[in-house]
Amino acid sequence: MATTGITNGTLIAIYKDISGTLTKIANATSNDFTITKDMIETTNKDSAGAKEYIAGEYGYTMSVEGMFEEDGSVGALISWKEIITDLLAGTSVTIVMTSNVAGDLKLSGSALFNDLKLTAPQNAVSTFTASIQGTGALTVSVIA
Numbered sequence: 001m002a003t004t005g006i007t008n009g010t011l012i013a014i015y016k017d018i019s020g021t022l023t024k025i026a027n028a029t030s031n032d033f034t035i036t037k038d039m040i041e042t043t044n045k046d047s048a049g050a051k052e053y054i055a056g057e058y059g060y061t062m063s064v065e066g067m068f069e070e071d072g073s074v075g076a077l078i079s080w081k082e083i084i085t086d087l088l089a090g091t092s093v094t095i096v097m098t099s100n101v102a103g104d105l106k107l108s109g110s111a112l113f114n115d116l117k118l119t120a121p122q123n124a125v126s127t128f129t130a131s132i133q134g135t136g137a138l139t140v141s142v143i144a
Helices: 080-089
Strands: 013-018 021-024 028-041 053-067 093-098 105-119 127-134 139-142
Touching: 013 028, 053 105, 080 105, 080 127
Parallel strands: none
Antiparallel strands: 013 021, 013 093, 028 053, 053 127, 093 105, 105 127, 105 139
16 A cells, blocks of 8 residues: 655665666665756847756656665665676666555666765764666656
8 A cells, every 4th residue: 555644764775687687785774865856048149138048858766865785784685786887887777756655656766876985983883875877768657
């Protein structure tokens, strides 16, 4: 049953679709989704002093922040090592952002990991941030 009311952000995560199985990125503490649409300016001498636009192409990005954990201890989840392996290889992956609750929104598409940062401060938890660039169409659907 679909989530109702205001959604707790803890429910929404970024997953990598591996052969039809949604596999969550391990130890995430925050994730973001951004979509932008290019605006093509069509202002001309007949625009009466106001700028005019038509919609152009769109693109989307996602990002995830989390706590760093070595590869062997995250179990069946997507590890930092797997992310860096995909990034270095330039592997196009199917990425999904959802609560994974039946009836809830599912944003998915082909994507590339394009930025990965590991932060290791003294006497504090090591963290990571990964940026994901969508490539091609974004699919907006619901979890079955």
